[in-house]
Amino acid sequence: MALHLRGTVLPGGAVRDLWILGDRITFDRPHDPANTVVDGGFLLPGLVDVHTHPGGGDDSDAPRFDADLFAEQVAAHRDAGTTALRFPGLLGEVPAPSREAPDSPRMITAGRWLAWAGLSKSAGFHTVTDDLVAYAVAETKANDGWCKLMGDWDFEAAPVPYELLRAVVGAVHAAGGRVAVHCQSAEGVLGAARAGVDSVEHGMGMPEECVGLMAAHGTVYVPTLTAFARSAPKIKPSPRGTLWQEGHRTMVRRVREAHDAGVTVLAGTDSAPFGNVATEVEHLIAAGLPTEAAVGAASWTARDFLGLSGLTEGGLADVTVYAADPRREPGVLRHPRRIVLRGRVIR
Numbered sequence: 001m002a003l004h005l006r007g008t009v010l011p012g013g014a015v016r017d018l019w020i021l022g023d024r025i026t027f028d029r030p031h032d033p034a035n036t037v038v039d040g041g042f043l044l045p046g047l048v049d050v051h052t053h054p055g056g057g058d059d060s061d062a063p064r065f066d067a068d069l070f071a072e073q074v075a076a077h078r079d080a081g082t083t084a085l086r087f088p089g090l091l092g093e094v095p096a097p098s099r100e101a102p103d104s105p106r107m108i109t110a111g112r113w114l115a116w117a118g119l120s121k122s123a124g125f126h127t128v129t130d131d132l133v134a135y136a137v138a139e140t141k142a143n144d145g146w147c148k149l150m151g152d153w154d155f156e157a158a159p160v161p162y163e164l165l166r167a168v169v170g171a172v173h174a175a176g177g178r179v180a181v182h183c184q185s186a187e188g189v190l191g192a193a194r195a196g197v198d199s200v201e202h203g204m205g206m207p208e209e210c211v212g213l214m215a216a217h218g219t220v221y222v223p224t225l226t227a228f229a230r231s232a233p234k235i236k237p238s239p240r241g242t243l244w245q246e247g248h249r250t251m252v253r254r255v256r257e258a259h260d261a262g263v264t265v266l267a268g269t270d271s272a273p274f275g276n277v278a279t280e281v282e283h284l285i286a287a288g289l290p291t292e293a294a295v296g297a298a299s300w301t302a303r304d305f306l307g308l309s310g311l312t313e314g315g316l317a318d319v320t321v322y323a324a325d326p327r328r329e330p331g332v333l334r335h336p337r338r339i340v341l342r343g344r345v346i347r
């Protein structure tokens with residue numbers, strides 16, 4: 001039986017009736033009776049976290065992919081109303097049962113974290129290669145059209161050379177893919193912004209000129225403020241700690257500047273607890289992003305970026321419903337009243 005929902009449809013803001021047939025949305029009343037599952041409230045295109053690493057991530061010394069942990073952490077995302085996830089780095093392949101389950105969020109993986117062998121050092125979760133171009137193209141093809149590169153690692157050391165980064169971007173784009181780049185040093189962000197990568201992840205210490213470069217290239221900014229806000233109190237006073245704190249302050253400042261320059265800023269948590277993209281929205285707002293843009297960063301804008309439709313005719317049937325307007329009360333994102341994923345009521 002079709003599902004019927006009525007409420008204020010975002011981001012447009014009109015009160016509308018919509019129906020769900022299978023995994024699609026329609027605004028045309030179907031002939032057969034429908035089951036009304038929402039009557040009132042605010043209907044948001046299902047939430048998105050564009051930077052999360054379920055199944056074991058970059059915070060372990062001896063990382064390995066844990067399929068049970070992956071399923072558990074993905075379920076936490078889903079139960080918070082996060083209906084689509086991008087994995088910019090994963091220790092293993094997305095397990096087929098997770099990808100295919102009707103109650104799993106939509107998943108876009110970039111494969112492994114690729115680290116050029118010339119970086120000053122690497123971490124346990126890196127896949128180190130001296131042939132970054134070939135590996136990046138292969139990962140893009142083997143996954144969901146994305147690859148993930150370490151643009152730098154140690155922020156006191158040299159990043160991936162610009163010419164190499166440029167070659168990767170050219171080859172991946174020629175193969176129809178997109179490149180996400182981890183940057184945590186001024187030089188690393190500058191190289192990524194000049195090379196025209198598709199998304200700058202973190203962007204710690206981002207030089208001011210990057211904002212214009214990213215706007216010109218259509219590069220998206222995913223600052224993952226949640227993860228950095230968690231780390232900040234643990235940074236010990238030292239020359240390196242000072243660099244860290246300065247880089248953090250700069251990245252926070254660039255969020256609003258990037259938005260004002262026309263750069264799309266998106267919400268990614270990059271940390272536990274999973275299913276916490278509402279916190280990232282709050283950090284983005286605290287950094288100066290207008291509230292509507294911050295909510296869109298975890299919903300309609302992120303979906304558009306990932307090629308996932310929102311609440312439009314024929315759109316994918318992911319809806320989260322709230323008692324209040326998240327554009328006025330973003331905290332309400334923590335309390336979805338109803339979650340519809342792939343046309344099924346999850347809650």
Ligand SMILES: [Zn+2]
Binds near residue numbers: 052
């Ligand atoms: Zn990450």
